[in-house]
Amino acid sequence: MRDRLLAAEKVKAIAWRDGALHLLDQRALPHQETWLACTDAAAVAQAITSMVVRGAPVIGITAAYGLLLGARQRHAQGGDWLAALEQDFTVLAMARPTAVNLSWALNRMRERLERVKDHVDVLDLLEAEAAAIHESDREANLTMAQLGVDLIRRQQGNLQTVLTHCNTGALATGGFGTALGVIRGAFIEGMIERVYADETRPWLQGSRLTAWELANEGIPVTVNADSAAAHLMKTKGITWVIVGADRITANGDVANKIGTYQLAVTAMHHGVRFMVVAPSSTIDMNLASGEDIPIEERDGRELLEVGGVRVGAEVDAFNPVFDVTPADLIDVIVTEKGVVERPDAAKLAQLMCRKRLH
């Protein structure tokens, strides 16, 4: 399956070349493929904030390259460049609040920097670290796909009809995806009848990005309104809801795209199994429960406007872009370190004690 998954890799969200970080502008997809080149940390932070690039794992990778760009620039300017670089750490860390992969990647860059800051090749070593973060996320995708597919096979022998939310594919990761990686793997193994993709308001990551990725690979995909999920579960034989995560706390609570919690409640009501797929870099053992996760609220105009044109009435909108699904609504969390069924604090602690794989 590994080789066939790698062979199916087509889309890339980011590319590091010629000393610049190139980002595919996901706001204009699927109808326009525009690449933006960032050459300093502030531009990278702005690209994260404005959702040129989105998806927890790839935000982490992007921030790592952003820090590298900062280091190159500060180093060239001379003086106390390490002190100046703190500004870049800060601006990148604040680019978006909910996905912990961002600070996780910056922490890895900081640890690396601490060890090599006096080294003559410090910039090369930082570049290698960013590349390693990128590559290990890709590897994590492969491992998670295998683990997720094994889980589905173990639970059910028949063809699966799967529902997913937001985009967790090649555009959201360093490889071919977390939840969407499992779905891709299951399709390659002949286990998928159809994928339903929630359109995922307000940014439509489902109808714009997930549907595009899956259709490009010939995986049968149908888009639906987010609010149709319960009706789908009742009438279309959905067997699994498979989603990604932006932050998982020590007790197994999961922050993910707004609507995930509602899906989990709905899946529980219908006896549909609920799988969360995320690399261990998404797990934040410093937070005891989901109540501690900062939930980003974005401008209400993202709901009330389309393409800068007001569609809704002249009122306020409440636009939380994530919500928290409590662990007790989740059947299984799949990470590259292993699988946690019916997650709780003890099982998460055990998982995170395992050998660091990346």
Added chain:
Amino acid sequence: MRDRLLAAEKVKAIAWRDGALHLLDQRALPHQETWLACTDAAAVAQAITSMVVRGAPVIGITAAYGLLLGARQRHAQGGDWLAALEQDFTVLAMARPTAVNLSWALNRMRERLERVKDHVDVLDLLEAEAAAIHESDREANLTMAQLGVDLIRRQQGNLQTVLTHCNTGALATGGFGTALGVIRGAFIEGMIERVYADETRPWLQGSRLTAWELANEGIPVTVNADSAAAHLMKTKGITWVIVGADRITANGDVANKIGTYQLAVTAMHHGVRFMVVAPSSTIDMNLASGEDIPIEERDGRELLEVGGVRVGAEVDAFNPVFDVTPADLIDVIVTEKGVVERPDAAKLAQLMCRKRLH
């Protein structure tokens, strides 16, 4: 409360004058107020199908006037005009499948016609019948508002934070609304702190119509993504979900705008009370349960396009525009004939035996 509700009436969805039915084009609201004049039944049917006018009660009223237009035209053409009029009955009845108010209103027109077809003033009598259907819906709104407000007052003394879905206001009825009528009444009585309005994909009746109606009257309203409802219930102290209905079957199952079922599941999970407000013309005692209700599926482009421009990927979309909420998820159904708590077949039968109020 009645006088203050009537005083607050501002918006009208339809107007019968000068021998034509004038329809406010709800597709262009709130930014453009365009009235379309229909002078024959086919134009009225087309306006219903294309959602110039929408909302179960007002669809019924519109169809009644459409039939009147048909009768005037056929009568003027002479010959066996009653036979020719059957075409208009058919085209109007088929305009949309789910809301039963449409066939209910046509049946009332047919009954009236049967009684007066040989009368010299047959057209005047049909016009009076359409006007009576219109006026009795307005009266039903007033009664339901009072009953709904009494219910809320009985259950809770404190200020309410209410969540509603789609549009059930002046634009959807002959008066000021079903669910939105109850909310308006509760606001007038000082019982509403804030109304959250699901934006209601794909047509955005919530952010375009409900938010507009409420903001015009100074009722505090905030729009949210449909998928944020569970997060709202967990974090914003929602006390009631109040929605309308397109068809209620003999056992108390309720067809309403897609997403209503998901809201009901979510409300049950959070212990939030769930109220359905609909005139008795919405109750279809000929259908035993919600499984028998025809669920309209519309073109997937309504999800994938915005203003005729493709936003989503080049894939198919599943676009059911209604779903069915089983009776056991509903706390109370409010009609102008009375209130049914924890609805079931026996209680619905008892309700419908009461004196016909309209």
